[in-house]
Structure formats: structure tokens, C-alpha cells
Amino acid sequence: MSVYDQVSATRGRHGGRISAAAGYLAANPATAICFGVLLIFVLMAVFAPLIAGDPVKIDPAERLTGPSASAHWGRDHLGRDVFARAVYGSRMSLLVGFSVAAIATVFGVAIGIYAGMSRVGGAIAMRLVDAMMAIPAILLAIAFAALMDAGILTVIIAISIPEIPRMVRLVRSVVLGVRQQPYVAAAISIGTGGLPLVWRHILPNTLGPVLVQATYACASAIITSAVLSFLGVGTSPEVPSWGGMMADARSFFRIHPELMVYPGVLLSLLVLVVNVLGDRLSDALDPRKMVRGSV
Amino acid sequence: MLGYVLGRLLAAIPIFILVAIFIFSLVHLTPGDPAVLLAGDNANPQQVEKIRERLHLDEPLIVQFGIWAGNALQFDLGESIYSNKPVTQLIAQRIEPTFVLAAVTLFLTVAIAVPLGVIAAWRANGWIDRGIMAFAVLGFSVPVFVIAYLLVYFFAVSLRWFPVQGYKPLSNGLLTTLHSVTLPSIALALVFAALIARVTRAAMLEALSENFTRTARAKGLGTFRILVIHALKSAGIPVITVIGIGFATLVGGVVVTESVFNIPGIGRLTVDAITRRDYPVVQGVILFFSALLILINLLIDLSYALFDPRVKG
Amino acid sequence: EEVLRLRLNGDINTLDPISTTNFTIRNAAYLMYDTLFALDSNYEVQPQMAEGYTLSDDGRVYTITLRDGLMFHDGSPVTGADVVASIQRWGKVDGLGKILFSKLQSIEAPDDKTVVLTMNEPWGQVIPALGKISSNVPVIMPASQAANDPSEAVANPIGSGPYKLLPDEWVPGSIAVFEKFGDYVPRDEPADMAAGGKVAHFDRVELVYIPDTATAIDALIAGEIDWIEEVPADMLAFFEGADSAKPIAARQSGNSMQLVVNHLNPPFDDPKIRHALQWAVEQKPFLQAAYGNATDRYLECAAVFFCDTPYATDANTERVLNRDVDKAKALLEEAGYDGTPVVLMHVTDIPAHDAYYSVLKPMLEEAGFVVDDQPSDWATVATRRASKEPVADGGWNLFFTGWGFVDQSNPMTNVYVAGDCDNGWFGWACSEELQELRKQFAEAEDPEVKKALAEKMQILTHDLVSYVPLGQSFPSQGIATNLEGFIESPVPFFWEVQRTQ
Amino acid sequence: MTSRAPVADPVLDVRNLSLEFADRDKVTFALDAVSFSVGEGEIVSLVGESGCGKSVTAMTIMGLLPKHGARVTSGSALLRGRDLLQTSEREMRRIRGDRIGMIFQDPMTSLNPVHTVGMQISETIRKHRRVSRRAAEKRALEMLDLVRIPDAASRLRAYPHELSGGMRQRVMIAMALACDPELLIADEPTTALDVTVQAQVLDLIADLRRDIGMSVVLITHDLGVVAGVADRMMVMYAGRIVEQGPTEKLFADPAHGYTAGLMRSLPGVNARMHDELREIPGSVPRLDRKIEGCVFAPRCEFSSQSCLAPLPRAQERAQGHWTRCIHADAVCEAMSDNDIVRAWA
Amino acid sequence: MTGYLVLDNVGKTYTLKPSKIGGAVRHVHAVDGVSLEVARGETLGLVGESGCGKSTLAKLIMHLEVPTGGRVVIDGVDHSRLRGPALKQARRNFQMIFQDPQASLNPRMKARAIIGEILGNYGKASSQRVDELAALVGLGDFHLDRYPHQLSGGQCQRIGIARAIALDPGLIIADEPVSALDVSIQAQILNLIGRLRQQLDLTMVFISHDLSVVSHVADRVAVMYLGRIVEIGRTESLFRNPRHPYTRMLLEAVPQPTPAKRHARAAVSGELPSPIDPPSGCHFRTRCAFAGDECSSKVPVLRPADSPHMVACHKAETIASSLNMNVA
Ligand SMILES: Nc1ncnc2c1ncn2[C@@H]1O[C@H](COP(=O)(O)OP(=O)(O)OP(=O)(O)O)[C@@H](O)[C@H]1O
Ligand SMILES: Nc1ncnc2c1ncn2[C@@H]1O[C@H](COP(=O)(O)OP(=O)(O)OP(=O)(O)O)[C@@H](O)[C@H]1O
Ligand SMILES: [Mg+2]
Ligand SMILES: [Mg+2]
DSSP: OOHHHHHHHHHOSSTTHHHHHHHHHHTOHHHHHHHHHHHHHHHHHHTHHHHSOOSSOOOGGGTTOOOOSSOTTOBOTTOOBHHHHHHHHHHHHHHHHHHHHHHHHHHHHHHHHHHHHOHHHHHHHHHHHHHHHTSOHHHHHHHHHHHSOOSHHHHHHHHHHHHHHHHHHHHHHHHHHHHHSHHHHHHHHTTOOHHHIIIIIITTTTHHHHHHHHHHHHHHHHHHHHHHHHHTOSSOTTSOOHHHHHHHHGGGTTTOHHHHHHHHHHHHHHHHHHHHHHHHHHHHHOGGGGSOOOO | OHHHHHHHHHHHHHHHHHHHHHHHHHHHSSSOOHHHHHHOTTOOHHHHHHHHHHTTTTSOHHHHHHHHHHHHHTTOOOBOTTTOSBHHHHHHHHHHHHHHHHHHHHHHHHHHHHHHHHHHHHTTTSHHHHHHHHHHHHHHHSOHHHHHHHHIIIIIIISOSSOSSOOOOGGGOHHHHHHHHHHHHHHHHHHHHHHHHHHHHHHHHHHHTSHHHHHHHHTTOOHHIIIIIIIIHHHHHHHHHHHHHHHHHHHHHHHHHHHHTTOOSHHHHHHHHHHTTOHHHHHHHHHHHHHHHHHHHHHHHHHHHHHOGGGOO | OOEEEEEOSSOOSOOOTTTOOOHHHHHHHHHHOOBSEEEOTTSOEEESSEEEEEEOTTSOEEEEEEOTTOBOTTSOBOOHHHHHHHHHHHHHHOHHHHHHHHTEEEEEEEETTEEEEEESSOOTTHHHHHTOOSSSOOBOOOHHHHTSOTTSOOSSOOOOSSEEEOGGGOBTTTEEEEEEOTTOOOOSSOOBTTBSOOOOOOSEEEEEOOOOHHHHHHHHHTTSOSEEEEEOGGGGGGGTTOSSEEEEEOGGGOEEEEEEEOSSSTTTTSHHHHHHHHHHOOHHHHHHHHHTTOGGGEEOOOOTTOTTSTTOOOTTOHHHHOOOHHHHHHHHHHHTOOOOOEEEEEEOSSHHHHHHHHHHHHHHHHTTOOEEEEEEOHHHHHHHTTOOSOGGGTOOSEEEEEEEHHHHTSTTTOGGGOOBGGGSSTTOOBOHHHHHHHHHHHHOOOHHHHHHHHHHHHHHHHHHTSEEEEEEEOOEEEEETTEEOOOOOSSOOOSSOEEOO | OOSSOSSSSOSEEEEEEEEEEEETTEEEEEEEEEEEEEOTTOEEEEEEOTTSSHHHHHHHHHTOSOTTTEEEEEEEEEETTEEGGGSOHHHHHHHBTTTEEEEOSOHHHHSOTTSOHHHHHHHHHHHHSOOOHHHHHHHHHHHHHHTTOTTHHHHTTOOGGGSOHHHHHHHHHHHHHTTOOSEEEEESTTTTSOHHHHHHHHHHHHHHHHHHOOEEEEEESOHHHHHHHOSEEEEEETTEEEEEEEHHHHHHSOOSHHHHHHHHHOOOSSSOTTOOOOOOOSOOOOSSSOOOSOTTGGGOTTOOGGGGSSOOOOEEEETTEEEOOTTHHHHHHHGGGOHHHHHHO | OOOSEEEEEEEEEEEEOOSSTTOOOEEEEEEEEEEEEEOTTOEEEEEEOTTSSHHHHHHHHTTSSOOSEEEEEETTEEGGGOOHHHHHHHHTTEEEEOSSTTTTSOTTSOHHHHHHHHHHHTTOOOHHHHHHHHHHTTOOGGGGGSOGGGSOHHHHHHHHHHHHHTTOOSEEEEESTTTTSOHHHHHHHHHHHHHHHHHHTOEEEEEESOHHHHHHHOSEEEEEETTEEEEEEEHHHHHHSOOSHHHHHHHHHSOOSSGGGSSOOOOOOSOOOOTTSOOSSSGGGGGOTTOOHHHHHSOOOOEEEETTEEEOOTTHHHHHHHHHHHHO
């Protein structure tokens, strides 16, 4: 046993990781702040109508006017309330981020576990995954979003498609590892097989890395959706989105930089928070990360 | 070795076929009739029909795919609907800027990220580490176009150090070219470096926690030698791997940066082709990128041998 | 080596101004092609490649002589045969050209220097048609190229103008390069809009395609390019404090924006509902959305042939200029509008269009229309607008487009007054009366008669609602301050212009 | 234990060494007043169960503990009189690999897989001796010969994965001995090896000690190994040395409940088959709080109430034989009919 | 065949992917034609060095791997013919105790669930039975509400044992059940296994690399070398009178805490060959002082030395005489 193994053994190698992780998060002020910020974003999205005015109402006569009582952050080139758009924009980002994470996780885990458990089916699935991975993700997303009818569903699907193979690969590699674990052999030898084996033994021990990957998928989906909006292949420009706001604002960047700064900062903050939480989660789930040798 | 390379190339064929099918169906099952687009404002249905025939758009999809794939095998990716030029020629015309951009970015990235990752791992959990990791997470969290606009604003518009846009071909001299791609490369490198610095750090931490690091320390070796000769070399494989994976991300970044900086590379060609429904170009370009990625991954696999004698042939 | 770098509004994918009416291509084509006749700044037709012409006494035979020294970029001389072939090709696609050819008995080149057009009957528009400044411009190309089907672009275009295309350096989507054509012989007269001597002062002209306008303006100010075709009103502020470039208001190249209505699909197959549409919209918000407070850049205008032009009139503009939601609702009620959704192909990749759609939707909804807003890009709309199918099968109801002053101000080239039904421009508004009026206009000589006919056309057009005019604008161009000799014109020309020493 | 060195003029003299690991909310008292010394040319063995602090002791001497978290709370480790714990990292780098060589348990992972064996040996030499690359390689070759690696010349260019486990461990030894250290610390050098290979490696260490005359600290958990090669042994339990003395003495006359428990729980070849083994009940204590009394008392069959009182001084039972057990006599008595003890007696 | 467990010429070959760029596919004969029988109630010890195929053999018996040759028959049933529910039913009759106690327990399940799982699989779920089993292996019920990482290695191994005996199997395979445990815990587990074996009348295969442990628990011992059984016989007989030179070498090499062994160790020679490309004929010949031509060309088969003691060595007789001379 190495020193690390011992430390991890005392820390708990696998089991009760979630509760351990929760405790770890609680003991970490930076993490708590990130959680708080994320929560604020979620509340902002949920209660947008209570916080902000109409994000789509245009008022050309008032365009590009500065902050006022009716529009805290001023108005954009169509006279829309920037604050309202920013608040409602969180809906788009969170929706895309979480949906993509969820879709990638569900499909990724299902296919990944299948690929990890079945020899022939796995090989076929992996060839497909390889093929999809061979197409640059953002090109796939742009092509898909541009060629289909624009809409939030299209965007979510467009971003999920390249995200799934990554998850599949990850899950499969973890499953292949878990499958080698003696406790799986033990489970088989006591007559557990098929779905119960997967459900009781494989799946729970795969979730840690999956969760981490899901947060990264969420963060990168938020960015990708902004990039799509920026390139003009995202959702309807009417639907408030931060990427779209920035795309609109780029013409005015020199005169009204704040139009780009507001959504930009919000976007980066959200992505940052999700990324940090992902990092923390992966730290929390990996006992090795807690003790590090130094030179 | 040669056999291995050939084997790998052979193994890439089914992947490539799948990619081709995938791209083809994606492009052809989506709405928008390129023939009408091509025919222009004042075309009559007969003209549209003629164009449709010329492009085989009236054949069943399978036949279209067969024709396309058959030609693609002979490096004929068809003609652009938009400019009527062979897709291969369009790609060839635009390889240089993209290649230069990617190469400079890669150089900057490695030059920035690897030392940062090494230092962060060396000073793990200290302030330097936190600073570097904060930079890394930030680099991840800011969309590349935002970075690009900020760079343009400060270094091109305000300070006038670099051009606002455009690309100066190598025929104007290497320095001119480098000058013209500095800003876009930095924009891309910041994002890319964030990824690689993180992975370098993680791989270094892994290597530093290995028993052989303990051995090296027990031998009385100095920090530099431990970090670079022992740890970094064995951390080479994950770092190289992620550089390879990062290439796919880089392609995405290239698309955006080329648009912002108006660099006439393949990324721009791609975006333009997609918005113009220029199907042959879309197919050709994505196919090109996929082939490139497959090739890069092969190179990366081969380069493993540089770092790990266990995979040497 | 002196290089002139220009940023046009769009990219060029061909340089054949016959195969398309695309303005960007028209503008680029002027660099390399020459025309027989050309408009001067008084909108008078002057000979350009032609030395001059004679008209037979019966007014039917035009004998045009070519200048000496005309030469194509491939080194071959320009002959009468080339001119004949070029004009024939143009006549197959251009609106005015088609009319000319319908009245033409023959066109031939008795020798290398002469072209003879024989009309069936006298027609005053022959020389104006050949001196047409805007799309499709009757440019002269070698007979071999003119043999091409006019709907297909000439692959390696050869012109006889002051600049010569360098096809090897042309990267579609990025740059098109021209070099000074050393053998070009300009006319002796001073340059006067499209007419007069076309003296090339630059060794090289590069058309740089920079899609992002903000970037383009930055590049202009940084001296990376010399000229921008259009500076959006909002971005005029970029030039504040910059001494390297300035915006110039392009009074001559006014534009108008239109909401085009598809007459084939419900609900706008019903004239009453089309009138309701007129009541439902007003121009100001659109103009504000696009030009903001720059009130000197736009004009509310419902004149079919542009305001401040000979045929401008305010006849029958009440519904167009005024918004009355109640009247719109009443009309909808009367027409028994069943809530058929109006599909908006919301163009998102052109900022002005994007803004227009955003403004339109709430206006329509307020007036009682049901709106289905479908985000899309211009390329898709450009495709879809050609469809005569029902909406469900890829057809459409409304889209925005813009036309320039030169085209709109002339009843012979204005697409909205054609009434050509199925053969007409998108929207396929159908009116035999309009067709008849246009015929009469072509034959009329007397300015007063013409004016009266134009007014009748406007009245009919607004009743028919082939489109809803959304006002007129005067975009600015951006130009480097070290350029002089820039010709003010509805079409940008780049001869004469040179760098100050 | 006392701070007096059991041997005169020791190469290494560890005195009263205590060490804790502090990790956020948790403290581990890993070493508690560990004292021992190693004489010239002596093989001294440190035995004890997993986690009792053997490696930590070695790492402390080498100055290889993690910078953060580990804290030496008392004591010193004198290498020929020089306190290693007070020596700067710079200086320690000169000592490590030169005056003290160290080999580790797992030869599979303790060699860097991406460098040749020759490079890894000559690197050490070049670090500590001002010699040319050529000379260093020559020396590396000699060392491989010394540790009986067949065809040494070609093995210099081999990578670790091309060698068997036993050969790798011998390379490790060659590396540790390359600069003629005064002291070799071997942390479980054979645990990962098969018995037959283990035998070879142990023989090698014993032979080298004889030929080169260095001192060896041999860490192991296997009493058999100790019995085979060690001159003296220290038995460690839960961060403390509970008994130490000459090997024969300690086997013949075990005087601590833990030592006794170990000997009794061994299923020996001589033990009768299927007999119940004598168990040591319970399990190793956690080290997250300071234990005043005897750490082994809760599991000890000889323990009494007085064992829980603060620990008595170590008693010397015979020349160099020390124990921390207050019931040493009872233990001795009870063990007199143990197979192992009888074999040594 | 009379044995409760019968292995008939069982083999398992693994195909390895090339580990190098451009390397060739290689095969490992992890288990190579092993035949043996274990009678009801008997304990067979299986010893051998790392990589000799002990665990593979265990997995073959447990039907966790499918043999590439031969048959495994347990209580008259050849499981390789069974599929699905029939296999599941058959499985309850043979159970395994694993080497790494903690790793063989699902880290996300509490001890109670782990023991309960096997009962549930066969429709016998009962918390009472779980408590019973826990008591049987010496665990309190508070242990049952802990996750594996909250238990010590010895406690984990007890749970592993409780799970293995939950349904009164006829056969137990113990694959190095104590080698991951501390010496002081090892005795506890060995005693527990010994007790249960008696109480439940278990047939057992006990695998270890530690000869002293095997000698303590086994009735008979089989020695494996690179996939093959080289010697098998009653424990005392084998330890007292080893016939195969490898067995001898093993016994000599084991460090004993006795002074007799101190400086009189027989030289162990040669390197352990790689199982990927083992020597031809007798695998041991490269390290064997007695090896002759015959040894490199012919694979030695197990043959009786003095029944039931069998040895696979061409030179067994020569060695026996020299050995006697030495000992004498
Ligand atoms: N870096 C560390 N941080 C915290 N605790 C540590 C660290 N290193 C070791 N420990 C603790 O110190 C104690 C002694 O560990 P050590 O490695 O010396 O044991 P050992 O006797 O070498 O055991 P083994 O036989 O398993 O190698 C253990 O309880 C261990 O958990
Ligand atoms: N799944 C597998 N794929 C390929 N080779 C394998 C596999 N499992 C085992 N082997 C090989 O088969 C041989 C026998 O392995 P096995 O695990 O049975 O040995 P063992 O005697 O149990 O060794 P140890 O004492 O180390 O546990 C080894 O060389 C091993 O590398
Ligand atoms: Mg240790
Ligand atoms: Mg094993």
C-alpha cells in the first residue's frame, strides 16, 4: 500500500462519495460562493418576469439610450431593455447548458455503458463515436444549427450531438475500469447479472467522473451556444440570449461597449462558476487530489 | 513502423466512410434548395431544373452519395455552387492562412501552457498555482470572440501595434505574415493554453506523485531536473494527447477567429459556405477537417514513441 | 506600387454583371468592363466606347461607331461583332433590354468599327437603354464569352475597361484583385460620373471582403483599406477624432427599403388584407431602428419612384404613410381574416433586416395579424423567396429587400410597377393595367405625359400593394482622407481617384 | 526510549523523533519518540505492520516528506553527527544519493519508465561526482556488474519495462550504491517480489554489505526476512518502536506483547496443520490522537490496567535489547514454548 | 470421476494486443492443460509465483472466465454448458473469497446490502439471515451499516466471507484471501476460514503465494509454474519431500524466522521467464540445475511419484536420489 492508498483508504475510497463531496463543498468557501452565484443565476432565470421588464419589446425611438428608470442598463439598437434581455438571457444559457449536460449524460451513459459491457456492440458503437469525434465539434454544431430551422431545440441538439461521443468515450473507459474491479467479479459470482449488475454495481461507480464531465459539458455548451448566436446561426434573435446580445452589440462595441460587456461578463461568470464547480467536484471525488507531493 | 502507419491508415478508412456518410446526410437532409439559390434572382424554373440536373440534385440520395464519394476518392470534391470553382481549389487557396494561424497558435500555446502547467504543479496549491489555474479557468470561460474583440480594441485600434484584420501571405515575407496573425493567434492561444496548462498540471501532478519521482528525489537530483527530465517527459503523453484533442477545439476557435479577424482561411470558408448553403464546399471542408484530425491523431499516436519507450516499435 | 483597397457591401462570386443584378458585382464589374454609352452627372447619356452615333431620318436606324484603340484585356481588339454579341446577351435578361429587343428588327456589325441597330419603329429609349448605369449594365465582352447562356456566369471574364482582373489571385469570399490595364485608352473628356475619361491611377485594385462592418471601419481608420461602400449610421461615430478617414454622405446613391408581399399565398391573396397590411405599418420605427437619431440620413417617403425625383408624387399614399390599427382591424374583419399566420422569414445575418423584422412583428400583431416568426439567414430567404408554393411547402408571405435610387426612379426598371404576374419579380403582383401603362410609358416622348403615366402607376401600385415602401435612406460611404478625385455617383467608380501626394 | 545510542560511533543516530501530519481538520501522530541508531557495516531492520510508520521514518531521514502537512515536532537524525533535520534542502540534495542511498518497495514503478537504466544510474553519479558522461557510464556498467545483472553492457541501454522485476530491483540497488553511500535505506525492497526473486535480492544486499561495508536500514514487515539478514531489529507499532535489540536476542527472548503476538500468529512450516493460530484480536489503533500509555495494550493478552498509564521508560533487558513493555518478563515466560523462540533459543 | 471439483485438461489463453507501435499480437497461456480433482470436504492449496495462473484458474472454476479448452465439473455439473437462469442457479453452489477485501466490495453499498444481495438474487432476502451471517463471521450489527471504506481490511474480508457462505455453497475458492492483510489480522481470517470449513463441511481451493499459509490450511497442495501444475500431493508429503526442483527452490527461498535458514539458503538461480513466451518443453528448465535435452523438447506430464503424490518432471528420480544424498 502506498501512502496515497492509505490516505485514500482513511478518506474513503469510493463509497459515500456524494455525501463526502457535499461535506467537502460545504467546507470550501470558494466553492460555496460559486454555488451561491449559480443559484442566483438560476433564480434569475426562474423569476425573470418578476425582476425585469419585457425583453422583446422594441422601441426604436429610444434606441441606444443610456440607463433609465425603465431600463436599468440602457437600451439596445432596437430600443430593447438591455437589463431585461440580460436577465432573460440567463434562461437561454442555463437551459442550453443544463439540457446539453443532461442529454449528453443520458445518452452518453447509456451508450457508454453498453459499449463498455458488450464486446461486439461496443466495437460498433465506438467506431461510430470515433467517426463523430473526427468531425470538429463546433463545425458539426454550426452546420447542424445553420441547416436546420433555427430554434432553441435545434441549438440544444446541435451542441449535444458532438458532446455525446465525448461522454460515451469517458463512460466506456470508466466502465472498462470498473468492470475489472474485483467487486464486479464478486457480484457476477453471486449471481447478479444483466441490468441489476449494471444498475447496482457499474452505474453508481461510473457517476463520479460522469458528473464532472457533465459540468464541463454544461460550461462548454453555454459557450458554444453563445458562439452560435454570435455567428448568427443560433436561436431567433428575438429570444434574448447573451451570445445574441453580444453579436448585436459588436457593431456598437466602440461607441457602446457596455452592450457587449454586460452579457459578456454574465456569460463568463456563469461559465466560470460552472467550471470551478466542476473542478471542485472532480477534486472532491478524487481523494488523490487532496494530498499532493511537492518537489 | 511503416506497417503500423499503414495499418492505422487502413483503420481510418471505415471511420472516414462513416464521417462522409454523416456529413453527406446532414447536408442533404436539411431544408433549403441549393439549385434555387444558385439560379439567382431572376431565374425561371427551367433554369433551376437545369442546375439541379447538373448537380445531380434530382437523383436519389444514394446515387448522389455514390457520385460524390466516387469523385471524392479522386480528390474531386465537386464545384462550389457559389463561386463555381472546384472545392479542392478553394481549400487549397485557403490552407496557408489557416495553417500559419494554427502553427503560430500551437507554438504560442505550448510555449505558454507547458511552462505554466509545470510551474503550477511544482507549486501545487500555492498562490502561483492558484493564479495560473485561475487564468486557466478564465481562459475556458471567456468566449474566444470576446477575447478577440478586446485584443483588437487595445492592440490594433488603440495602440495600432497590429493590423485590425486581414492576413498577409507568406509571399510578403515571414515577419509580415507573423505580424498579421499575432492577434488572432493570441486570442486562440489563450483559450487553448488554458486547456493545455490544466492538463499539463494534472499530468505533472500525476507524474510527481509517481514512485519514480520519489526515487529521483532520493537520488538528490535538483528541482529542474526532476520537473523537466523526469516528470515532464513522462507527463508527455497526456499533454500530447490533449494537444491532439485540443486540435478539434482549435478548429472551432479558428472558425470564429478567422471571422472576427477576417482571415481568408478554411474556417471562414466553412462559415461562409454554411450560411450560403454551398453544399459541396460544406461537405468538402468538413471532410477535409476530419481527414486532418484523423491524420493529426495518427501523428500524435506516433509521437507517443518519443515520450514513452514502451510504445516504440 | 500604388494599391487601392476597397470594401464593397458584399462578396463577389462572379464578375459577370449580365448573369446577375447583384449590385456588388455590378460595382466590381465597372472596374474591368467598359460600356458603349454612359450617364454623366446630369443623367444625360454620353458616348463612352462609342465614338458617336447617327440616327437615320426615319428614327429607326442607329449607326454606332466605335472609338479607336479599344482593346480587350487578352490583347484582342474590340470589334463590332463583340459589341453585337454582348448586347444580344444583355437583351435576353435585362428588363429594359427585353423591351428594346422586342422592338428591334436587327442588330449587326457591318465592319469592325460599326454597329447598326435597326428598330421596327422609332423608340426614344434605345440610347438610354444602352447607357443604362445600373443592373444589368450592358457591358461589352468578347463575342466568345457573350455566347454564354446569360443565366450562367462567364468563368474567366475578359473586359476592356481600365482595370484588368487577375484571376489567379481571386479568392472568392476573400479578395479579388485587379491591375491597371496598360493598353486602356481613356476618352479625352474629363471624367463625369460614368462618362468621360476613365483614368486609372492605381497599379492595383483589391476588393477586400470584410464581412464584419465594424471591423471594416476599424480597418479603414487604421489605413488597411481605403474605402467602404456603406457605413451604417450608428457607426459614423467611429470616425470621430480619426483623421485618416471620413464618412461621406452618398446623396446620389439613396436606397429604399421595401416590404415585399406575396400575392399567391393567403392571407395576402386578398386585396383587402393587403390594404390592412398597409394600415398596420408605418415607416418611422423602421427607419429609427436602422438609422437611429441620424435624421439627416433618411426620409419617410411613399413615392414609388423615389422622393426628390422627376416622377415623385404623393398620390394615393394615405394608407402607406399613416398607421391606423383600427382601420386595419376593420379591414381584416371585413375580409374575414381567419388567423392564417403570416410567416416572417426573419433574416438574422443582416443587421438592418434583423432590426426590420423585429419592428414588424409587434406592429402586425397589434393590428390583429397572427405572426409566425421564423429565424433564418439571408441565403435561405434568397432561396425561399423564389418559391411560389404554399407556405407549408416552403413558400412565404413577406420579406424585406432594398433597391437603389437608379433602378427605382425609372418606371422602366422599377420591378414593383411591372404587374407582370407569374413572370414578374418575387411577389408576383398581377395587373394588366400596369403592364399596359408601362408599354405606354416606354413609347411616350413628352415629359408631361410620362409624368402623368408614372403617377397613374403609383396609384395602381399602392392599390395593388405589390410592396409596402418603408422609406428612403442616404447611406454614407467611408473613405480614406488621402484619396482625391472620388467621383460622386449612384454607382461607385474608381477611375480618376488617386492618392494625394 | 532513551536518547542513548545503542552502538558506539553510529553512522546514523535517530533520537527521539516525533512527527505529525496535519491535514485540514485532522492530525495524524505518525511517529512518537522514535530512537535508534545504525552502526558501521550493520544491517538494522525495522519491522512492523502496514501503516506503523516505517516509511515515514525513512522519508524523514531522507528529508523527503511532503513540504506541506508533515511536521517534525521533536528529535534529530544525525548522520555521522550531522543533524539531517536541520540541514537545508540544498545540502540535503548533496547528501541524498551520495551519502545515503535509498531503494523502494516497488521496483516496477520506482524507475522512470521513459529513461534508460543507464541514464538513470549515471545521472546520479554525474549529480554527485564531477565526472564525464563517459566515466559515469563506465561506473554505471560496473554497478550493474556488481549487482549481478547478466550482460550488463547491453542492459545499460534498456528501459525499465524491458527488465524483469528482480532485475529492476537490482538496478535500483545499483543506483542507490552508485556513489558508495555510507548508508543504504531499503524500504520493503522485496515485498513486491516473488519469493524466489526476493531470496536473490536479499542475498545480494547481504553480500554487498559484506563486500562494500556499508550500513543498511532494512524496512520490512516480514519476520522471516529479518531473521535471515538483519544484525539488529526494531519492532514498530503505531508510530513507536516497541522493542529493539540484536536479532538473535529478540527472537530468542521476545519481551513485548506485540512481538510475541506476531510470532505466535505466524503459520509456520513447523506449526501443526489446521491448528488454530494464535490471533491478535482487534485492529491497529488510529493515530489521530495521542496515546499516553502502551499503544498495544488494547490488543495485548498480557496487558493490565497499568499499561494504560503513561508509558514507562524503555527498559534494557540485556546488552542492547530494549523493550517498552512493563510485562516483559511475563511475555518472555509465556513465549518460551513458542516454535520460533525455541528454534532460536 | 469421483471428485467434487474436477478439472479436466483446462486451459485458458489470453490474446494480448500489441503493446508497441507495430508490435505483434501475443498469446499468454495463463492456464495450460490443468487437470486435478478435489474431493468433497477437502481443501486443496494452490501455490505458485506471481503470474503463474492461479487467479485465472480460480476464475475458470468460478465460471468468471470461459476456458479455451477442457472442462470444469463441479458436483457432476459442467457449467460451461449452462446459460442464463440455469447458470445463475448453479452459481449458488460455488463461491469465491477475493484477494483484496476492500476492492471486492462495492464501495457504494453498505455491508448489509452487500451480504443481502446474494440472498436477494436467489429470492432468500432476509435481514435476519444477514445478521446471522454477520455473527457467524464475527461482526456486530453496527458493522452492517457501514460502507466498506469505513471498515478495516479484516472486517471487509469477513464480509466477503459472509457473502461467500451465505447460501451454503458446496465449494469455495479462496484466492489469496489473506495476502492483502496485515500479519496480525491474517491469523484471524485464517482461523475463521478454518472454522467455517469444519462447521459447514466446505470443499475448498485455497490459493496463496505464501507457502506457510498454504501449509497451514491445505490437505493437499498443488504447485503451479507458468500455467502448469508441476507437483501435487498431500501437504506434509509435499513439504517434507518435494519432488520437483521448482518446489524445492520455492521452499528454500521462503524466508523463515528461524536461525536454521539463516545463512544456509540454497542458491536460487535464474530469472522468472515471461509467461508470454515461456521456454519450450519443461518451463522450468532454464532455472533447473538438472535440466537435460529431454527437458527442452518434451513437456513433462504429471505422473505419480509415490501415490497420491504426483510430479511433472523428467528427472524426478535423479533428483530424488541426489536430494536424499544431500539431506543425508
Ligand atoms: N503524506 C501524508 N499525509 C498524512 N498522513 C500520512 C502521510 N504519509 C503517511 N501518513 C500516515 O502515517 C502513518 C505511517 O505511514 P507509513 O507509510 O510510514 O507506514 P508504513 O509502516 O511504511 O506502512 P507500509 O507497510 O504500508 O508501507 C500512516 O498512518 C499514514 O496514514
Ligand atoms: N484478462 C487478461 N488478459 C490478458 N492476460 C491476462 C489476463 N488475466 C491474466 N492474464 C495473464 O495471465 C497470466 C496469469 O495471470 P493470473 O492472474 O492468473 O496469475 P496469478 O498466479 O494469479 O498471479 P498473482 O500472484 O500475481 O495474482 C499472467 O501472465 C497475466 O498477465
Ligand atoms: Mg511503507
Ligand atoms: Mg492472482
